[in-house]
Amino acid sequence: MNLLSVSSPHLTRTGGTGDVMLLVILATLPGLTALTYFFGWGNLINVVWATTIAVASEALILKLRGRSLGFYLRDYSAVVTGVLLGLALPPFAPWWLTLVAVSFAIIIAKHLYGGLGNNLFNPAMIGYALVLIAFPVEMTSWIAPRSLASATGEIAPFVDTLNVIFPFHSTTTFDAMTMATPLDAFKHKGDLTAEQVWAAEAVLSAKSWMAWQFVSLGYLIGGAYLLYRKVFTWHAPISMLLTLALISAAFWLYAPNSFASPQLHLLGGATMLAAFFIITDPVTSATSVKGKLIYGGLIGLLIFMIRTWGNYPDAVAFSVLLMNFAAPFIDIYSQPRTYGHKIHK
Amino acid sequence: MNRGLRDFHGGIHPPENKDLSTQVAIETAPIPDKLVLPLQQHVGQQSKALVSEGDYVLKGQLIAAAEGYVSTALHAPTSGVIASIQNASIPHPSGLSGSCIIIESDRKDEWGKRLQPLDYEKVDVSELLKRIREAGIAGLGGAGFPTSVKLNPSAENTIVTLIINAAECEPYITADDMLMRERSEQVIKGIQIIAHMLKPVGCLPVECLIGIEDNKPEAAETLEQTVKQLHLEHEISVVRIPTKYPSGGEKQLIQILTGKEVPNGGIPADVGIVCQNLGTAVAVYKAVALGEPLISRITTLTGRALEHPKNLEVLIGTPIRSLLNHCGLQQIKLNRLIIGGPMMGVTINDLDTPIIKSTNCVLASTSEELPNPTPQQACIRCGMCAEACPASLLPQQLYWYSKTKDFDKALNHNLLDCIECGACTYVCPSHIPLVQYYRFAKGEIRAQEHDHTKSEHAKQRFEARQHRLAEEAAQKEAKRRERSKAAKLRQQKATIPPHNSESESNSEDKAAVIQAALERVKSKKDKTSKLTPEVSNGSAAREEE
Ligand code: SF4
Numbered sequence: 077m078n079l080l081s082v083s084s085p086h087l088t089r090t091g092g093t094g095d096v097m098l099l100v101i102l103a104t105l106p107g108l109t110a111l112t113y114f115f116g117w118g119n120l121i122n123v124v125w126a127t128t129i130a131v132a133s134e135a136l137i138l139k140l141r142g143r144s145l146g147f148y149l150r151d152y153s154a155v156v157t158g159v160l161l162g163l164a165l166p167p168f169a170p171w172w173l174t175l176v177a178v179s180f181a182i183i184i185a186k187h188l189y190g191g192l193g194n195n196l197f198n199p200a201m202i203g204y205a206l207v208l209i210a211f212p213v214e215m216t217s218w219i220a221p222r223s224l225a226s227a228t229g230e231i232a233p234f235v236d237t238l239n240v241i242f243p244f245h246s247t248t249t250f251d252a253m254t255m256a257t258p259l260d261a262f263k264h265k266g267d268l269t270a271e272q273v274w275a276a277e278a279v280l281s282a283k284s285w286m287a288w289q290f291v292s293l294g295y296l297i298g299g300a301y302l303l304y305r306k307v308f309t310w311h312a313p314i315s316m317l318l319t320l321a322l323i324s325a326a327f328w329l330y331a332p333n334s335f336a337s338p339q340l341h342l343l344g345g346a347t348m349l350a351a352f353f354i355i356t357d358p359v360t361s362a363t364s365v366k367g368k369l370i371y372g373g374l375i376g377l378l379i380f381m382i383r384t385w386g387n388y389p390d391a392v393a394f395s396v397l398l399m400n401f402a403a404p405f406i407d408i409y410s411q412p413r414t415y416g417h418k419i420h421k
Numbered sequence: 422m423n424r425g426l427r428d429f430h431g432g433i434h435p436p437e438n439k440d441l442s443t444q445v446a447i448e449t450a451p452i453p454d455k456l457v458l459p460l461q462q463h464v465g466q467q468s469k470a471l472v473s474e475g476d477y478v479l480k481g482q483l484i485a486a487a488e489g490y491v492s493t494a495l496h497a498p499t500s501g502v503i504a505s506i507q508n509a510s511i512p513h514p515s516g517l518s519g520s521c522i523i524i525e526s527d528r529k530d531e532w533g534k535r536l537q538p539l540d541y542e543k544v545d546v547s548e549l550l551k552r553i554r555e556a557g558i559a560g561l562g563g564a565g566f567p568t569s570v571k572l573n574p575s576a577e578n579t580i581v582t583l584i585i586n587a588a589e590c591e592p593y594i595t596a597d598d599m600l601m602r603e604r605s606e607q608v609i610k611g612i613q614i615i616a617h618m619l620k621p622v623g624c625l626p627v628e629c630l631i632g633i634e635d636n637k638p639e640a641a642e643t644l645e646q647t648v649k650q651l652h653l654e655h656e657i658s659v660v661r662i663p664t665k666y667p668s669g670g671e672k673q674l675i676q677i678l679t680g681k682e683v684p685n686g687g688i689p690a691d692v693g694i695v696c697q698n699l700g701t702a703v704a705v706y707k708a709v710a711l712g713e714p715l716i717s718r719i720t721t722l723t724g725r726a727l728e729h730p731k732n733l734e735v736l737i738g739t740p741i742r743s744l745l746n747h748c749g750l751q752q753i754k755l756n757r758l759i760i761g762g763p764m765m766g767v768t769i770n771d772l773d774t775p776i777i778k779s780t781n782c783v784l785a786s787t788s789e790e791l792p793n794p795t796p797q798q799a800c801i802r803c804g805m806c807a808e809a810c811p812a813s814l815l816p817q818q819l820y821w822y823s824k825t826k827d828f829d830k831a832l833n834h835n836l837l838d839c840i841e842c843g844a845c846t847y848v849c850p851s852h853i854p855l856v857q858y859y860r861f862a863k864g865e866i867r868a869q870e871h872d873h874t875k876s877e878h879a880k881q882r883f884e885a886r887q888h889r890l891a892e893e894a895a896q897k898e899a900k901r902r903e904r905s906k907a908a909k910l911r912q913q914k915a916t917i918p919p920h921n922s923e924s925e926s927n928s929e930d931k932a933a934v935i936q937a938a939l940e941r942v943k944s945k946k947d948k949t950s951k952l953t954p955e956v957s958n959g960s961a962a963r964e965e966e
């Protein structure tokens with residue numbers, strides 16, 4: 077008689093890690109759509125290009141490590157890293173910038189640490205931080221949103237965008253259209269008061285600001301969907317957003333002219349993307365409920381501090397990386413109380 | 422009845438598949454040709470066989486006696502001849518075999534002398550306890566803990582609540598469900614007896630709660646009606662609890678019904694609770710009111726490899742093969758054979774494995790309903806396992822520590838509080854067989870502890886011996902000196918007059934030599950071993966003596 081001898085449980089839920097990752101990818105669509113609508117084809121091209129590099133790098137490493145390609149590629153974790161970087165990098169980031177960021181993320185930050193599940197740092201954020209430090213100029217030139225980009229309110233045509241990113245056949249440039257991000261603009265406001273900045277900077281004009289808000293809203297919608305599908309719990313994102321909102325509100329109320337408003341903090345940069353797509357990466361975050369609250373809250377705090385007093389206009393990558401590093405320690409001190417045990421000291 | 426129910430952390434909702442086996446009434450399984458009765462069907466010491474090969478036994482006759490306090494008696498489930506006492510497959514996770522009494526039935530099913538039925542209100546509680554022990558009752562739900570032990574809580578614990586576990590939260594299993602539907606009177610009367618036994622003289626009656634998942638409305642209603650008919654509304658409450666696995670875990674059920682937690686390392690009696698399985702209550706009723714020992718039980722035969730899944734009243738010792746055939750087993754479809762439910766059951770390979778006192782279900786599954794395990798992927802630390810864990814553990818951390826054999830950390834994360842319910846494995850998107858890792862780690866830790874105590878004992882023995890030898894040597898040395906001194910003295914006596922302080926310095930000498938020898942042993946010991954505090958304290962105390 078040849079019956080299966082395995083130990084319990086014999087029943088498991090269907091659906092695997094690959095399905096979870098696919099949901100995450102699906103949930104980036106509202107944000108990506110908003111980006112494409114307001115800022116042109118750049119991010120969409122970036123996403124496709126970054127994903128291609130990510131999958132190729134992953135396949136290469138798997139091959140070198142002698143792992144089964146089909147099995148490991150089907151966890152789609154490389155695709156997620158690619159998509160997230162594609163969203164985070166500036167729309168007209170040149171092809172090599174993306175190549176450097178993505179391949180570094182997959183090869184060094186992920187596989188040199190032992191592959192999915194073993195990496196200490198969020199691969200996408202490592203890739204992002206690397207290019208941010210190495211190529212600050214390319215990384216801080218965002219482009220003007222639709223309606224400000226050209227007199228007709230059109231976005232740059234697809235082919236032109238492609239030519240800017242892969243400048244092999246032409247020398248098209250969009251110099252005229254590059255523009256800082258809202259946070260960047262505010263950061264370099266110099267002696268102007270907040271009111272003056274909002275009036276003076278094109279990127280903070282009503283139309284442009286709306287574009288940025290819509291993109292953030294897109295990520296928020298995607299995040300809400302993932303929450304609804306129970307891909308992650310609310311603890312880390314809400315803790316991060318709440319901390320950031322409260323602290324920035326406190327400072328802003330105290331000195332509205334020198335500090336950015338909570339609105340700018342929440343909607344003006346990569347905050348929403350970070351809250352729902354970056355810090356929710358389970359591998360690199362704290363694991364218990366209490367741990368996630370601490371983890372998210374500290375990221376919110378760091379984002380505020382680095383944005384306000386640091387050298388970089390946006391601070392998501394550095395804040396996340398710092399907390400990635402702290403996550404194992406948070407885990408040690410945030411064990412939940414086991415059934416039947418007294419409260420932990 | 423509505424009570425403020427508490428929830429327990431985590432839990433899952435696997436597909437129930439219960440209606441598979443509730444379509445027909447409980448049937449009596451045919452008497453098999455051969456019965457296999459393991460001597461170890463319970464937690465505790467193995468029973469001692471009282472019969473030998475060739476003996477003729479009658480139904481209900483005692484064939485093995487309880488050996489020690491935590492043990493149970495065993496009775497012949499039917500009349501027949503003892504064919505042999507030998508090793509045979511038993512339903513145990515280890516897949517090992519155990520010593521079994523094999524009875525060849527004569528198909529007459531002839532009763533021997535029955536025990537005297539007792540009126541529980543008229544006899545002493547100790548009489549009832551004795552009866553339950555005589556009847557060989559061990560928990561019919563879980564591990565099979567001897568019931569008489571559980572019903573005899575230590576005097577320090579005042580029992581205020583009796584919980585009857587009728588949650589039956591595992592998918593597929595319906596034995597208790599059908600028992601409640603069809604034999605509710607026996608159930609309630611059994612509970613009455615147990616409640617009576619737990620009530621200390623002169624105290625208030627214990628509160629009695631029957632916890633039942635709300636996916637069994639019919640059973641709950643029947644029980645409620647019976648309670649009403651017997652006018653026990655003030656003593657027994659049927660409590661419907663939300664269906665969620667593992668609500669039937671003892672600790673979880675206690676938490677749901679009372680909000681109390683069994684302290685770590687303790688038992689329910691520490692918080693004034695005794696928990697009994699529903700089937701056990703029926704066995705108690707039969708033993709006390711009818712004088713029948715535990716020789717049969719209700720077992721669910723289910724799974725999609727069976728044509729006619731149903732609940733059977735089976736004799737303990739019936740080989741599973743005959744039951745499967747009775748239910749129309751389709752051999753080709755059978756892929757996994759499980760004793761117990763799909764969450765905590767044990768797979769078996771040998772169809773001749775018998776039904777024992779705690780076998781509530783035999784699940785003959787096809788590869789479609791319980792697919793073969795998928796290859797495991799990396800843990801992405803998603804935390805779904807931690808959300809599902811009823812013990813509020815961090816399964817992902819335990820997994821990591823078990824895998825890397827970092828057992829100290831695993832213990833630190835309370836690995837030993839894992840009840841192996843399998844909820845974490847069920848939800849894991851990476852299909853990691855987490856519980857397997859925990860079993861491995863627990864086994865290793867147990868083995869290490871065993872080795873540790875063994876080597877600790879050896880060490881203590883060794884040290885004691887060294888100590889003794891040193892003392893002996895010192896004494897010998899002292900004696901030798903005394904002798905040589907005496908000899909010298911004798912020589913000196915001839916010349917010099919005797920010295921007064923002689924004998925004094927002599928004994929001082931002796932003490933010094935012993936002290937030195939002890940010191941040597943001690944320093945050696947300090948160098949060679951790192952003792953646990955108690956042991957070193959102990960030896961320190963010895964030295965001070
Ligand atoms: S559910 Fe599985 S993948 Fe998720 S944290 Fe637990 S063990 Fe890891």
Ligand code: SF4
Pocket residue numbers: 809810811812813814816838839840841842843844845846855856
């Ligand atoms: S098997 Fe253990 S770790 Fe897993 S959910 Fe159950 S109690 Fe928690």
